[in-house]
Amino acid sequence: MISLAGRDILHGWGKFLFTGLGLGLLIGVTLTMAGVYRGMLDDGRMQLDNSGADLWVVQKDTLGPYAEPSSLPDDSWRRLRTLPGVAQAAGITYLTMQVQNGKRTVRTMVVGIAPYGPGTPGWPRHLVAGRHITRGHYEAVADLGTGFRIGDRVRLRRHEYTVVGLSRRTVSSNGDPMLFIPLSDAQQAQFLKDNDAILEQRRRIAANPVLGRPTVVDAAIESQTSPHSVNAVLLRLAPGARSEEIVQTIGRWQRFTAYDRDAMGDILIGKLIATASRQIGMFLVILAFVSAAIVAFIIYTMTMDKIREIAVLKLIGTRNRTIAGMILQQALALGLIGFVVGRISAGLATPLFPKFVLLIPLDSFIGFFAVMAICTVASLASIRLALRVDPAEAIGG
Amino acid sequence: MNKKGIVIRGLRKRYGEGETAVEALRGVDMQVAPGEVVGLVGPSGSGKSTLLKCLGAVIDPTAGYMELDGEVIFDDGWKVRDLRALRRDRIGFVFQAPYLIPFLDIVDNVALPRMLAGVPNAEARETARELLQALDMTHRIGAMPAQLSGGEQQRVAIARGLVNHPPVILADEPTAPLDTARAMAVMRILQDMARRFHTAVIVVTHDEKIIPTFRRIYHIRDGVTHEEAGEGRPLDAS
Ligand SMILES: Nc1ncnc2c1ncn2[C@@H]1O[C@H](COP(=O)(O)OP(=O)(O)O)[C@@H](O)[C@H]1O
Ligand SMILES: [Mg+2]
Numbered sequence: 001m002i003s004l005a006g007r008d009i010l011h012g013w014g015k016f017l018f019t020g021l022g023l024g025l026l027i028g029v030t031l032t033m034a035g036v037y038r039g040m041l042d043d044g045r046m047q048l049d050n051s052g053a054d055l056w057v058v059q060k061d062t063l064g065p066y067a068e069p070s071s072l073p074d075d076s077w078r079r080l081r082t083l084p085g086v087a088q089a090a091g092i093t094y095l096t097m098q099v100q101n102g103k104r105t106v107r108t109m110v111v112g113i114a115p116y117g118p119g120t121p122g123w124p125r126h127l128v129a130g131r132h133i134t135r136g137h138y139e140a141v142a143d144l145g146t147g148f149r150i151g152d153r154v155r156l157r158r159h160e161y162t163v164v165g166l167s168r169r170t171v172s173s174n175g176d177p178m179l180f181i182p183l184s185d186a187q188q189a190q191f192l193k194d195n196d197a198i199l200e201q202r203r204r205i206a207a208n209p210v211l212g213r214p215t216v217v218d219a220a221i222e223s224q225t226s227p228h229s230v231n232a233v234l235l236r237l238a239p240g241a242r243s244e245e246i247v248q249t250i251g252r253w254q255r256f257t258a259y260d261r262d263a264m265g266d267i268l269i270g271k272l273i274a275t276a277s278r279q280i281g282m283f284l285v286i287l288a289f290v291s292a293a294i295v296a297f298i299i300y301t302m303t304m305d306k307i308r309e310i311a312v313l314k315l316i317g318t319r320n321r322t323i324a325g326m327i328l329q330q331a332l333a334l335g336l337i338g339f340v341v342g343r344i345s346a347g348l349a350t351p352l353f354p355k356f357v358l359l360i361p362l363d364s365f366i367g368f369f370a371v372m373a374i375c376t377v378a379s380l381a382s383i384r385l386a387l388r389v390d391p392a393e394a395i396g397g
Numbered sequence: 398m399n400k401k402g403i404v405i406r407g408l409r410k411r412y413g414e415g416e417t418a419v420e421a422l423r424g425v426d427m428q429v430a431p432g433e434v435v436g437l438v439g440p441s442g443s444g445k446s447t448l449l450k451c452l453g454a455v456i457d458p459t460a461g462y463m464e465l466d467g468e469v470i471f472d473d474g475w476k477v478r479d480l481r482a483l484r485r486d487r488i489g490f491v492f493q494a495p496y497l498i499p500f501l502d503i504v505d506n507v508a509l510p511r512m513l514a515g516v517p518n519a520e521a522r523e524t525a526r527e528l529l530q531a532l533d534m535t536h537r538i539g540a541m542p543a544q545l546s547g548g549e550q551q552r553v554a555i556a557r558g559l560v561n562h563p564p565v566i567l568a569d570e571p572t573a574p575l576d577t578a579r580a581m582a583v584m585r586i587l588q589d590m591a592r593r594f595h596t597a598v599i600v601v602t603h604d605e606k607i608i609p610t611f612r613r614i615y616h617i618r619d620g621v622t623h624e625e626a627g628e629g630r631p632l633d634a635s
Contacts, residue, residue: 001512001513001518002501002505002509002512002518004498004500007500007501007505008500010500011499011500011541012500308496309496309498309499312490312492312496312498313498314481315453315455315484315490316484316485316490316509316510316513316557317481317482317484317485317486317510317513317514318513319481319513322513390455391455391484392450392453392455392456394455394490394492394496395446395449395450395453395455395490395492395569396446396492396493396569
């Protein structure tokens with residue numbers, strides 16, 4: 001027996017290929033969407049991995065430092081460092097800022113890293129160019145995504161920083177590229193108010209009758225303008241240390257909350273990304289429906305065009321199964337063309353996206369079977385139509 | 398020999414029920430011997446297509462008796478179980494329009510019923526080529542149906558009807574769209590093939606050009622047939 005589906009496709013290959021191409025672009029969008037989602041997950045995971053931390057210590061009862069604001073004294077690390085099982089501790093600040101790069105404004109996450117050298121939690125682990133920060137002030141390491149090059153000058157608030165090193169895939173869970181600067185500079189940028197605000201505040205405090213004496217006024221001003229806070233303290237544990245015990249110990253101190261990697265992953269990927277993934281999930285559902293509608297429509301019209309031939313085929317003794325198989329094979333072939341075109345176009349399109357898009361084989365695999373399932377479902381109406389064709393129609397009136 | 402060919406006795410077909418019922422066939426008697434080509438002639442609405450559909454096993458008669466190639470296929474409500482296989486193996490169809498499968502070349506169009514019967518592709522194509530050769534279509538082998546003229550398409554359709562060497566061929570106005578010369582050529586082919594393969598052929602027609610070529614004609618009117626001798630004009634003189 002010859003393949004009726006194959007011959008029919010070859011006969012009308014132009015229309016078929018064109019439809020397959022259109023479907024392929026739609027599937028490409030779908031795969032890219034899945035890639036965007038995977039990219040978001042990966043960005044979240046990157047932020048966890050890049051921090052190099054085993055435990056995150058944040059302000060009590062907050063989901064900081066990524067999902068909620070968190071602030072704690074910057075000397076907290078000293079006491080945390082003394083806990084049994086803690087190998088390293090370092091304060092860190094995170095501040096999302098718009099940074100000017102030439103004419104372009106780049107949304108970056110400015111990370112203030114403690115001055116204890118490479119390997120300190122929070123530091124970029126690998127540089128692709130240049131060197132780490134060595135001076136205590138006004139040096140920066142930038143992610144490639146910021147577009148900065150070594151030697152560039154970056155202005156953050158009141159100061160200029162020189163880019164001395166470049167890192168790769170150091171991004172926030174939002175996908176914003178990071179800019180690493182010394183902790184004390186970052187504290188200034190984050191917690192220090194600008195001159196006008198300081199003057200205004202100083203005037204208000206001085207006018208407050210409760211704080212009458214000059215020394216109290218000075219102390220109050222100092223306490224409100226001093227940049228002695230960090231957003232979190234990152235801990236690295238000694239080999240064999242039990243992180244749950246340490247988390248509980250820190251919790252019992254009352255002043256802090258600690259998260260281990262799993263818990264932080266939950267906050268970052270689970271909570272931050274949950275709505276985004278639902279959003280993208282909705283898109284995928286809609287695209288699946290649109291794809292199904294397109295395949296169903298094309299296969300249906302192709303079947304409608306063949307009613308007479310189907311009647312003749314039935315009259316000369318073709319099995320219903322053979323006719324159903326012909327239509328199903330055509331739908332699957334359309335899906336196959338669409339999938340191949342879609343996978344290729346997604347692969348070509350992902351580098352053009354501003355944020356990280358990650359195409360993983362699992363998604364292609366799932367996508368392939370989803371497309372095949374959609375095409376099967378989409379062919380059902382046409383198969384029903386074909387099976388209802390009366391062979392008597394071939395004889396006519 | 399008497400048992401072969403087509404035997405129809407008292408065949409009735411009613412469409413619908415009650416008030417709106419239409420008695421399309423009211424007791425048709427017909428007999429066609431192997432190798433014989435008979436004409437079935439009648440005005441529009443007389444029941445020709447209905448009779449062909451009953452014989453072609455695509456609709457069920459209401460009552461009567463039908464026999465193809467010595468096998469009873471319908472007897473007062475009883476009928477052969479596998480009508481699809483019956484159509485495939487025992488009946489060749491030729492229609493007014495050729496109804497070729499547009500996406501198959503002419504060899505595969507002819508070979509298709511043979512392939513459907515389970516014959517390997519190469520063997521089925523061999524038979525198809527021989528048939529096309531016999532029908533003077535050698536020069537068109539490899540062509541697609543759309544590339545052929547109407548007459549050529551009709552010859553391919555006839556070859557398709559013949560490829561399984563069915564004991565019965567049912568042709569529904571096979572010459573209607575053709576000019577006289579081509580209509581005569583089609584009739585000659587049907588007569589040649591009928592003789593060669595001992596096929597019983599019924600040709601439904603109201604084509605004045607070919608009516609004189611039949612030796613026997615069944616006239617049908619209001620669902621009843623009358624047999625009549627035809628002129629049996631020889632075809633070779635055309
Ligand atoms: N499917 C049907 N349902 C109801 N009546 C039908 C149907 N097919 C044919 N008829 C009626 O049966 C009669 C014979 O029709 P038909 O066999 O098509 O005649 P012919 O082919 O000779 O023109 C006509 O009166 C026609 O209206
Ligand atoms: Mg008719």
